Amino acid sequence: MKIAVCIKRAADMETRFKIAADGRSIDEAGVKFDIADFDGFAVEAALQLKEKDGTGEVTVISLGKDAVQETLRKALSMGADKAVHLKTDAVPADALAIARVLAAELEGGGYDLMLFGRMAIDAANQSVGPMAAELLGVPCVSAASQLGVAGGRGTARRELEGAAEVLEFPLPAVVTIDEGIARPRLPSLKGIMAAKKKPLEVKPVQVGESRVTVIKMELPPERTGGRIIGEGPDAVPELVRLLQTEAKVL
Amino acid sequence: MTDFYGIDSALSEEERAVRDSVHRFVDERVLPIIGDCYVEGRFPRDLVPELASLGVFGANLPEEYGCAGLNNVSYGLIMQELERGDSGVRSFASVQGALVMYPIFAFGSDEQKRTYLPKMASGEIIGCFGLTEPDYGSNPAGMITMARQQSDGSWVLNGAKMWITNGSTAHVAVVWAKTNGDKDERSIRGFVVPTNTPGFTARDQKGKLSLRASDTSELVMQDVHVAGDAILPKSAGLKSPLMCLTQARYGIAWGSVGAAMACFEEAASYACNRVMFGKPIGAFQLQQARLAEMLTEIVKGQLLTLHLGRLKDAGTMTPQQVSLAKRNNVSMATDVAREARRLLGANGILAEYASMRHMANLESVYTYEGTHDVHTLVLGQAITGLNAFQ
């Protein structure tokens, strides 16, 4: 079984962000980057499928500047077999432009499964995977929390509000992965050494015109300290009134 | 993570990846349980297979023996991260890797290397290192454990070792003994002794107030009969165990910085959150001075170890340089841990917080692998050429 996983290099969400001087991007100084969270789950899902199958090959693909090679090598150190760096200096905000580049790479790769994270943890568009599926003309299951393959068909489980659904689909297919699947494994120290020897192909790409641009970025307002209205049951009416009229949450 | 000087940028991608993996392992697997282990006086043995599959044991030894084959800076970063968790966990890894796998690698036969190293890397075989004796601590040259070769080439060992980390858990002990009645330190040789050999007993030492999440044992050997090939063929005199200690001390120089980082981070966070007299205690000059002092010493220790690691990787590191780093960094960490403990007020005496555990642990680290004083004398001799030991 051949599995491709498209992974994005994203800022570690525990970092304290600063907006860059252009007001439209994150100041990357001192920010730690890693495989975007859901993409890490997708890598883990691919590795588990391969291990269960006993054979197969997992290819990780990332679009971006040279720094994404570190992210690709992390996936290789987890156990992926090879990596493709789709090299460009700037990744646009337009999900379709990104999906086009990824679909072009996936097309003809002979992959049975093409996995994506449910969304990139930073941009949170939730669109690249489904758009790539559309461009490739293959079935798409989004936000899968379980994934299996048997007899050339895939099965996936999706968690819905108050219920779950189980789907079946023919391969090849695109599946975007939710967090329920399994925690991404730690790269072992031997895995880190082995990753250096695995193939990482660099392919310069042209990203098409972006019709969506970020014009402004802002941080959420500083949280102000709480206010104590009073104590005991006597304070409840005033609290309810303020929650209704001032905070407008009731 | 404490990196005030952006030392991260002086690490390679691979070194950072190694550090990050062990960092996450410690966050997820060590920190949640270690306080309880410490209070209960129990080594978290369940972690051994996990540490092994992560690849921690003997990580700087070659891949052909099932090890990770990392450079020495990566190895140091592993020690830093493990000791950020607990000195006892780092001690386990130091003993396994630097004090048992290393001598088998450096002084062992091909047969011994093939037999032991892969199984020690995988954690199936646990080792301990028996050098210290009840009456010979800082002065191992005086040891009285004796190995006597029999006419068939086999050996019989008699003697007692004390303060042996992993002693009661170990499957094999690397025991250092004088040979054939010769009291000269040049007759000291290493032996790989299976701990189930008749006459070999290990008993845990009770009542420890430090390094409680680590097994420390007394070994007694009474007519312990081992085959002729139990000897480490290339071991020769006291300098052989001292070479092992140089490896382990190198790791301790890094490890102690990890412990100090844990205490500093705990203190810095506490200082920003604990409100007293109407503001966070971190807003008072006294606590700022305390934190500034801690951070300064940690940064110096970090720079020291990184350069030491580069020297080791270049093959030019001297034992005296290791003495300086072990001496400075462990002493620094004991101070940082104590100051962190104090900053935490009454909470600082609880096992729920890490600082007092580190503070107590580091007293062992201050004493083992050459006491602080002994390293002072090593440096004194390096400076003056005059030996102050005798």
Ligand SMILES: Cc1cc2nc3c(=O)[nH]c(=O)nc-3n(C[C@H](O)[C@H](O)[C@H](O)COP(=O)(O)OP(=O)(O)OC[C@H]3O[C@@H](n4cnc5c(N)ncnc54)[C@H](O)[C@@H]3O)c2cc1C
């Ligand atoms: C938790 C723990 C784990 C250990 N694990 C191991 C292990 O796995 N294997 C092993 O072999 N050993 C181990 N040790 C033993 C350790 O290496 C010794 O404790 C250490 O070498 C000091 O020896 P000692 O305790 O006999 O102290 P002593 O040598 O009796 O020293 C007592 C004091 O005298 C000072 N002193 C000694 N000589 C001089 C001198 N010439 N001039 C000035 N001052 C001097 C020392 O600095 C110290 O302050 C461990 C110890 C501990 C506490």
Ligand SMILES: Cc1cc2nc3c(=O)[nH]c(=O)nc-3n(C[C@H](O)[C@H](O)[C@H](O)COP(=O)(O)OP(=O)(O)OC[C@H]3O[C@@H](n4cnc5c(N)ncnc54)[C@H](O)[C@@H]3O)c2cc1C
């Ligand atoms: C074992 C034990 C037994 C105790 N027994 C009793 C008892 O029987 N009865 C009782 O009433 N209490 C008792 N205490 C409580 C003890 O008196 C308090 O722990 C002590 O007053 C410190 O308060 P705290 O722990 O809240 O620390 P905090 O007041 O939070 O202090 C934290 C740190 O901030 C520093 N700090 C605080 N204010 C300032 C400032 N203005 N400027 C600079 N630094 C500052 C402190 O020196 C300390 O380092 C006990 C404590 C312990 C540990």
